[in-house]
Amino acid sequence: MSTAPQARTTRRGRPGYDLESVLRIAVKLFNERGYDGTSMEDLARRLGITKSAIYHHVPSKQELLRLAVDRALDGLFAVAEEAKAVDGRAVEQLEFLVRGSVGVLVERLPFVTLLLRVRGNTKVERSALARRREFDRIVAELVARAETEGDIRPDVDPAVTARLLFGMVNSLIEWYRPRKGDTDIADVVAKIAFDGIRLRS
Amino acid sequence: MSTAPQARTTRRGRPGYDLESVLRIAVKLFNERGYDGTSMEDLARRLGITKSAIYHHVPSKQELLRLAVDRALDGLFAVAEEAKAVDGRAVEQLEFLVRGSVGVLVERLPFVTLLLRVRGNTKVERSALARRREFDRIVAELVARAETEGDIRPDVDPAVTARLLFGMVNSLIEWYRPRKGDTDIADVVAKIAFDGIRLRS
Numbered sequence: 001m002s003t004a005p006q007a008r009t010t011r012r013g014r015p016g017y018d019l020e021s022v023l024r025i026a027v028k029l030f031n032e033r034g035y036d037g038t039s040m041e042d043l044a045r046r047l048g049i050t051k052s053a054i055y056h057h058v059p060s061k062q063e064l065l066r067l068a069v070d071r072a073l074d075g076l077f078a079v080a081e082e083a084k085a086v087d088g089r090a091v092e093q094l095e096f097l098v099r100g101s102v103g104v105l106v107e108r109l110p111f112v113t114l115l116l117r118v119r120g121n122t123k124v125e126r127s128a129l130a131r132r133r134e135f136d137r138i139v140a141e142l143v144a145r146a147e148t149e150g151d152i153r154p155d156v157d158p159a160v161t162a163r164l165l166f167g168m169v170n171s172l173i174e175w176y177r178p179r180k181g182d183t184d185i186a187d188v189v190a191k192i193a194f195d196g197i198r199l200r201s
Numbered sequence: 202m203s204t205a206p207q208a209r210t211t212r213r214g215r216p217g218y219d220l221e222s223v224l225r226i227a228v229k230l231f232n233e234r235g236y237d238g239t240s241m242e243d244l245a246r247r248l249g250i251t252k253s254a255i256y257h258h259v260p261s262k263q264e265l266l267r268l269a270v271d272r273a274l275d276g277l278f279a280v281a282e283e284a285k286a287v288d289g290r291a292v293e294q295l296e297f298l299v300r301g302s303v304g305v306l307v308e309r310l311p312f313v314t315l316l317l318r319v320r321g322n323t324k325v326e327r328s329a330l331a332r333r334r335e336f337d338r339i340v341a342e343l344v345a346r347a348e349t350e351g352d353i354r355p356d357v358d359p360a361v362t363a364r365l366l367f368g369m370v371n372s373l374i375e376w377y378r379p380r381k382g383d384t385d386i387a388d389v390v391a392k393i394a395f396d397g398i399r400l401r402s
Contacts (some may be wrong), residue, residue: 034235075297143398153400156389163376164369164393171368188357192365196397197344198292199354 014141019057019067026064027110035065035114036121062124065114072115073135075104080138089150095143095190101169102186106178113173139166152165165193218248220268227265230309236266236315237322246345263325266315270329271317274336276305281339292352295343302370303387309381314374320402340367366394 017025022043029038029046036189039063044051058064105112118125136159140156143165144158151161152161169189176185218226223244230239230247241262245252259265284294306313316333319326337360339380344366345359353362370390377386 034238036238037235084224127364152398153392153396156393156398157384160389161393161398164372164390165398167372168365168369168373171365171372174368175364184357188361189365190355191354192362192397193393194397194399195354196393196395197353197362197366198395199352 003020017049017053017057022047022054023064023067023112027068027114030065030068031110031113031117035061035118035125062122065122066124066127068111069115069118069124072104072108072111073128073131075108075111076101076135077131079104083142089149089151090142090145092105093150094139095194096138097142098165098169098193099165099186099190102172102189103130104144105169105172105178106185108178109173111176112170116173116188136162136166143196168193216353218250218258223248223255224265224268225260225311227262228269228315231266231269232311232314232318234351236262236319236326263323266323267325267328269312270316270319270325273305273309273312274329274332276309276312277302277336278332280305281325281336284343290350290352291346291351292344295340295347295353296395298340298343299366299370299394300387300391302367303390306370306373307377307386310377310379313371317371317374337363337367369394 023046025061026043029043030051033042040051040054043061044054047054048163058067079097082100083097086093086096115128118128120126140159140162143152143162146152147154147158152158172185172189178185226248227239227244230244233239234243239262241252241255241385242263244265245255248255259268280298284298287294287297316329319329321327321330341363342358344353344363347353348355348359353359373386373390379386
């Protein structure tokens, strides 16, 4: 209560937002309350500006969602492209893809978190889900090739291996928060995913 | 539209629900629309009965949530108790716990799905989150003991290993749907988690 009058006085002098900062705060809010549960009114209140000031930057809530999930998806697809160019066996390309995906996830944590919670109620969400499925297909194909080349266990369906692999990667959004001086989490995930948690003698 | 009049005519003759069937349909609805996004009115509409008919079975929406998440948590804690009683090394108890947890997840899929989406806005949710943390602690302690016994890789923080392990297990809610004649999914998860996806020569 006591801060409200001050907020009102300072609003005029508040430096303007750019699209990037509107987007970041929108994504934070979507992750807290759900995309459906957040209105442009809520976002305006959080930013301390009017709704029409938001519409100056972006035409709709759906467009904010599209920008956000594309930020995550474009990162993942860029890594998939780089992985294709890795010289060597499919298993090496797969390991590159896993490490790179962890990197994207850590760098773009709020965006990937939003992406992974998308349910498919709107056109933007359905299109994001379609791109996710395309990414899953790329992973499953790499796993299948690595099986053929004798590097990945052949006793599990490649699609299931791919899903469990990325189930582990994606679970990072639930608990991982980057801290300085951390062990490289991509390294940890790759070790456990490829070689398991059991110690071999 | 065309089915509405019929639904209205048959309501009277509809066999009564018991608490169990009300709970199952509530959980389905919570998973579809989110707990916050589902009202008792929505549930009444889905069941084709009045709100007061629901209150005959259960005092509140929060109580439905409590029953649902406890169904998941009680299953997981029962497996943790059984795991403790497994004769042998910590790594064997851990493997028992992983396989058993997959079993609970598959058997009680909608309940575990709801549990894993709980965010902590109400007393019931906060209490469920506290029990989840307690379960995570049990897993991390088992991992730590197995490291001390030389069976689990010592180069990763036991809490991180525990989280990645259950990140993989919990990811099943996103895609796994039990089908008759399936390979034992608990077996697949245990193989990949403990021994990795890489084939050893």
